[in-house]
Amino acid sequence: MSQKIPFVTKEKLEEIVAKYPTPFHLYDETGIRRTARLLYKAFAWNKGFKEYFAVKATPNPYLLQILREEGCGADCSSYTELLMSDAVGFKESEIMFSSNATPAEDFQLARKLNVTINLDDITHIDFLEKVADIPDTVSCRYNPGGHFAIANNIMDNPGDAKYGMTHEQIIEAYKRLLAKGVKHFGMHAFLASNTVTNDYYPELARILFKVAVELKEKTGAHIEFINLSGGIGVAYRPEQQDNDLLAIGEGVRRVYEEILVPAGMGDVKIFTELGRFMLAPNGALVTKAIHQKHTYKEYIGCDACAANLMRPAIYGAYHHITVMGKENAPCDHKYDVTGGLCENSDKFAIDRMLPEIEIGDLLFIHDAGAHGFAMGYNYNGKLRSAEILLQEDGSAKMIRRAETPADYFATFDFSSEYGAKLAEEAAVKMPASK
Incomplete structure (x- = not known):
């Protein structure tokens, strides 16, 4: 079994903890930049390539700014994400707006900012025109239905997904959009989430490239960009093999040369929309063991809980755990590593063999840089x-402070008798981040 090595040493982490109490999410600036540069290297063969980072994965403006400096755009799915991306400095075509069951105000803001809108459903054409207007550039989301398989191995079931248009609908959508004056498509x-295979993107590209050629032939619309979205995953388990991004980029290039170039579509830009791949390995949840419990099992209680990282609780997802300073110690103790929520699913690990x-x-909980803090909540x-950023020079910077009781109570009506009491209680400060 291969090892997962933390991107920070025990000594450096102790230095950070002395300033910022646990738990916190820690991000590695060096790793984020390295991943972005590798992605652009893998697709350097495509002149128009651009990565639109999935803001939903890790919505923090400091991290978005790092990615912006590396040439990335922003993929947004909500009004708030649009506001954040605009504030960071992403403008117009640097933002892709992909949402579903979209409220009118979200489309209105997207049009005000003149970002690229990716329509999820054919009915959204009329809805967008009603609440705002139809822009010159429109993207449409495709769902081929059925099962998506690679070499007879079923990867996912697009037919059960709520996203995208059917084959017939997307052809009709482009005809209608052309009639409404859209010039750029x-x-x-x-089609699949968190794939750990170099074949996913090339197989997805093959499907989309063929449909793009068909759309050109049947509607006359020229597809100027094709967004392969996300789906490239990370090796959460030590025994898993990491994706080879250079091999993935080369695989997409071969399919591009095979399908698009002969059809006179060698100018199509390739976009990606990676969140997990960009940030998950470059972030961790840092927590401290604060209790031990010896009953029918051996438990380690942490000061973090599922409210900080809910993936294990809701998906049964695996996150590797390193006990800092004991990386080379034998894993001869079996633990359930838990948080303090009143939910039995609040466990970061079950029957995990770890050092004493x-x-x-x-505890350094690996691969928590995406869909970690973002999925947090306030239960109990x-x-x-x-959120703390480990900067390239080795210094640590707080990029989001921890919440306080005052934050939790802030949306109550403080004009009421209960609100006044809560305001008084919230004024009694908890230990704050230094």
Whole structure:
């Protein structure tokens, strides 16, 4: 079994913890930049290539700014994400707006900012025209239905997904959009999640490239960009093999040369919309062991909980855990590593073999840089933790402070008798981040 190595040393982490109390999410600036540069290298053969980072994965303006500096755009799915991306400095075509069951105000803001809109459903054509207007550039989301398989291995079931248009609908959509004056077209699809195979993007590209050629032939619309969306995953388990991004980029290039170039579509730009791949390995949840429990099982209680990282609780997802300073110690103790929520699913690990854990040990929970903090919540009155950036020069910077009780109570009506009491209680400060 291969090892997963934390991107920070025990000594550096202890230095950070002395300033910023656990739990917190920690991000590695060096790793983020390295991943972005590798992605652009893998698709350098396509002159118009652009990565639109999936903001939903890790919505923090400091991290978005790093990605912007590396040439990335922003993929947004909500009004708030549009506001954040615009504030960071992403403008117009640097933002892709992909949403579903979209409220009118979201489309209105997208048009005000003049971003590229990716329509999820054919009915959204009329809805967008009613609440705003139809822009010159429109992308449509495609869903081929059925099962998506690679070499007879079923990867996912697009037919059960709520996203995208059917084959017949997308052809009709382009005809209607052409009639409404649209001049520039894009195409988008997401068929499988967190794939750990170099074959996913090339197989997805083959499907989309063929449909793009068909759309050109049947509607006259020229597809100017094709967004392969996300789906490239990360090796959460130590025994899994990481995706080879250079091999993936080369695989897409071969399919591009095979299908698009002979059809006179060698100018099509390739876009990606990666979130997990860009950030998950470059972030971690750092927590401290604060309790031990010896009943029918051995439990380690942490100061973090599912409110900080809910993937294990809702998906049964695996996140590797390193006990800092004991990387080379034998994994001869079996633990359930838990948080303090009143939910039995609040466990980061079940029956995990780890080195002996003592009270005060720091646990580094790997691959939590995407869909970690972003999926946090306040059940049991738990407060969201801080986000810390490990900068390239080795210094640590707080890029989001931890919540306080005052934050939790802030949306109550403080004019009421209960609100006044809560305001008074919230004024009693908890230990704050230094």
